Amino acid sequence: EGVQPQEYVLIKMEVVPPFPPQLKALEGRKVYLAAATLRPETMYGQTNCWVLPDGKYGAFEINDTDVFVLTSRAALNLAYQGLSKVPEKPTCLAELSGNDLIGLPLKSPLSFNDIIYSLPMLTILTDKGTGIVTSVPSDSPDDFMALQALVSKPAWRQMFGVKDEWVLPFKVIPIINIPEFGDKSAEKVCIDLKIKSHNDKEKLAEAKRMTYLKGFTDGTMVVGEFNGRKVQEAKPLIKKQLLDKGTAVLYSE
Numbered sequence: 001e002g003v004q005p006q007e008y009v010l011i012k013m014e015v016v017p018p019f020p021p022q023l024k025a026l027e028g029r030k031v032y033l034a035a036a037t038l039r040p041e042t043m044y045g046q047t048n049c050w051v052l053p054d055g056k057y058g059a060f061e062i063n064d065t066d067v068f069v070l071t072s073r074a075a076l077n078l079a080y081q082g083l084s085k086v087p088e089k090p091t092c093l094a095e096l097s098g099n100d101l102i103g104l105p106l107k108s109p110l111s112f113n114d115i116i117y118s119l120p121m122l123t124i125l126t127d128k129g130t131g132i133v134t135s136v137p138s139d140s141p142d143d144f145m146a147l148q149a150l151v152s153k154p155a156w157r158q159m160f161g162v163k164d165e166w167v168l169p170f171k172v173i174p175i176i177n178i179p180e181f182g183d184k185s186a187e188k189v190c191i192d193l194k195i196k197s198h199n200d201k202e203k204l205a206e207a208k209r210m211t212y213l214k215g216f217t218d219g220t221m222v223v224g225e226f227n228g229r230k231v232q233e234a235k236p237l238i239k240k241q242l243l244d245k246g247t248a249v250l251y252s253e
């Protein structure tokens with residue numbers, strides 16, 4: 001971790017009722033998987049959400065209405081940032097594993113898909129962000145490769161109890177054009193670098209470096225309210241809208 005604090009936008013992905021047995025204790029509440037992102041302008045392209053199957057999560061009381069599912073580490077940080085029902089003290093209503101969360105149907109802000117599903121990703125770090133990640137395969141090489149693995153390998157789906165209809169049909173949604181890479185930059189860079197697996201850490205780091213910088217400096221939105229505007233201009237505007245609407249909150253660590 002750096003010396004500078006990292007500021008994330010937490011996207012509130014609402015769990016659609018009725019809740020499965022492992023979430024029964026939360027019935028009647030608004031429950032959100034809280035995904036930490038540095039790229040709020042990409043939320044149009046969400047296809048799913050990622051959780052770590054063996055990860056430990058909890059459902060924490062944020063205020064009178066909202067419950068956030070995230071790591072206890074993130075809940076403690078949030079509590080010190082004014083986001084807990086009891087000041088500076090997280091209240092956990094239910095302990096959950098990542099496996100408990102796989103397959104949850106979610107409504108996520110700005111997403112063109114009405115419902116997206118929570119799916120397993122093995123490279124999620126539990127000491128970064130909330131341990132919940134939203135998936136944008138058009139612009140994130142990590143997301144593209146992880147989803148590709150689930151799409152192309154029925155055995156991989158079976159291993160985690162992932163139903164076909166949670167991943168298929170797989171459609172990358174173009175949201176940002178980068179002159180050098182087109183409007184599915186993550187897919188293009190993964191193919192160009194011949195990345196074979198979501199575990200190919202070095203190549204994925206290179207792909208991320210290439211797309212992350214170019215997306216910000218050279219990218220143009222091709223969807224949404226700021227269609228045609230540069231990513232640099234659209235990003236703060238989209239972030240502000242999400243925060244103003246109450247569909248996202250800020251989180252630093």
Ligand code: A2H
Pocket residue numbers: 006036037038039042123124125126127128129130131132133134135136139140141143208212
């Ligand atoms: B980003 P940094 Cl489209 N484990 O959001 C692994 N990855 C995590 C994580 C965790 N615990 N928490 C957040 N992340 C991901 C969108 C996105 C992201 C796009 C393109 C690039 C990108 C959609 N996924 O990040 O290490 C989240 O994915 C590339 C840097 O704090 C978050 O933003 O710099 C990003 O990593 C935060 O990474």
